[in-house]
Amino acid sequence: MSAERPLRHGRETDFHLIETMRREADGTVPRLELHLTRLSASATALGFACDIGKIATQLETIEAADHSLRVRLALWKDGSSDVEITPFVAVDTDTVWTLRLAAERLNSADPLLRHKTSHRAVYDSARAEFPRAEADEVLLLNQKGQLCEGTITTLFARVDDGPLVTPPLECGLLAGVLRAELIAQGLAREHVLTPEDAFSARELFVGNSLRGLVPARLDAKMRA
Template structure:
């Protein structure tokens, strides 16, 4: 079961590159502040300073995880991250676990992860690199750690609307702002004859192959 509504924290997972700094930092901080405001969390202080301190002296790419609790307290942890090769292809499968489009908390990145953990547990790691979740209307929503995109044409991706019951991912937001992606509902049939991608701010956009169950 998920934790009680009062007992969760907000999360931002960033990528740090020694030469470039934090990737998509502005979008991550904007989402954190917006989420805190909408959920009634205390305003975080000196987040940027804590992030910079966590990567001081780093000479290799890092995964940086920032959490913010309701009182405005933050924690930052780091771990090495190995870049994916350009020709990486992830196998993805469809979970039986469903998302509820009426659950507004799905729009925020939080430590309430039970539904995603249940979906991921349906397949072994050697069966799929990612697992996609549908909502109660059988609309494609998102992966357990990624946003979902289909290519309608060589220049434009389509990604599900937030109202379907999914996270406003940072990579997703960037691609929409750059007009490289548009918002539109995705059905399973759309995945049969269109190129499929998954992605997040940490890993970037990844080609995917749907393995039909």
């Protein structure tokens, strides 16, 4: 079952921005520019000091490794930043994640949902609704009953012969980096999704920039 370890830091109770990336053994970071662009945009929107050049240099100084690394960057309002590095464990290629629907709801009017921050109480609450043995990921709906996202992933569905579809930001969800890349490449488009859409989809995926797309299925026990 899947798990993403929370950031551990002496100031972890302080509100901060987060970017989670994968550093390959060759030193490259997939979608790095998109991560930095999102961080800068969130910093501007939320009034954080942010020196992107300094942060980019900080990331470049990560010690080389012969394996992929999980890199978690935290930015505080005063512009200070920390990087936490742990080994990256990839999902097996034949893995299909089991998804469950949370009773916890998101409020689509909450402006913080579009930013990746340490304000994660609603996601932690949703994740806690199911043991990891029963759910690899937990999906949240908004107050209108529309699908939004997982606790650590973006939701994608194939509903026809066209691109994947993913919920619009207006539904109340994170502006994911993988999501942005797939939309820019024409491989995904925005479309409101309901739980029934997810059940009837030809294919279902969850994903983020760290792990990429992971095939998934919504547990049939959740179907009315």
